[in-house]
Amino acid sequence: xxxxxxxxxxxxxxxYVEDYVIDAKSTKFTIIYGLIVNLxxxxxxxxxxxxxxxxxxxxxxxxxxxxxxxxxxxxxxxxAMLLAYVILHELTHGLFYKIFTHxxxxxxxxxxxxxxxxxxxxxxxxxxFITSLAPFVVFxxxxxxxxxxxxNIVFYSAFSLLLGFHIGGCVGDLYGATxxxxxxxxxxxxxxxxxxxxxxxxxx
Numbered sequence: 001x002x003x004x005x006x007x008x009x010x011x012x013x014x015x016y017v018e019d020y021v022i023d024a025k026s027t028k029f030t031i032i033y034g035l036i037v038n039l040x041x042x043x044x045x046x047x048x049x050x051x052x053x054x055x056x057x058x059x060x061x062x063x064x065x066x067x068x069x070x071x072x073x074x075x076x077x078x079x080a081m082l083l084a085y086v087i088l089h090e091l092t093h094g095l096f097y098k099i100f101t102h103x104x105x106x107x108x109x110x111x112x113x114x115x116x117x118x119x120x121x122x123x124x125x126x127x128x129f130i131t132s133l134a135p136f137v138v139f140x141x142x143x144x145x146x147x148x149x150x151x152n153i154v155f156y157s158a159f160s161l162l163l164g165f166h167i168g169g170c171v172g173d174l175y176g177a178t179x180x181x182x183x184x185x186x187x188x189x190x191x192x193x194x195x196x197x198x199x200x201x202x203x204x
Contacts, residue, residue: 007100007127009190010120016190016201020179024113024172024196035112038168045164046157055153063153074154081162089135089169090116096131108195113172115195122190122201125180132177136170 064071086109093116094105106117123131143163150156176198180189188203 009122015204019202020200022198037171041168042164046160049160078158092135096134100127113196117193117195119194128191129180132173139166
């Protein structure tokens with residue numbers, strides 16, 4: 001096998017059959033389930049972060065009342081960083097796909113999901129596993145490390161929210177990585193990733 005196809009196949013080998021599908025846009029249940037899990041993780045993360053720092057919602061309200069200009073600036077900064085994060089999350093997937101495949105990528109955004117995929121390829125397990133988890137690891141550090149050093153409650157809350165949205169937004173990536181790690185442990189599996197849909201193929 002040459003270097004170019006070390007991590008993927010251009011065509012599905014004849015001895016592989018479809019075994020499992022994850023489709024982020026397939027049913028209302030998937031969308032509703034993803035939103036519920038996302039919101040729970042966001043809420044849980046910010047509550048935990050505020051608790052660990054010794055802040056309370058009362059402290060937050062008092063600071064907002066006395067420092068409205070900083071509070072409004074914090075909101076604007078949060079919105080800007082959240083929008084930038086959505087783009088950078090998918091670009092991180094894209095970077096690792098490029099490293100492993102050097103092929104053309106597909107990016108997209110719907111009301112329920114942002115995505116990056118390589119729809120014409122069949123990826124091997126470990127490159128797919130690394131690509132799936134890359135944004136989770138990178139942005140845990142990007143949002144998590146500042147929390148250690150920030151003392152201002154507005155900006156601390158903003159980074160806590162970003163961390164929560166990040167963890168919640170990685171539910172699909174984490175689920176896919178878990179599938180590879182446990183369901184297909186010790187098995188030959190190929191994955192076709194169109195972005196919102198991942199199809200898993202196993203050897204007969």
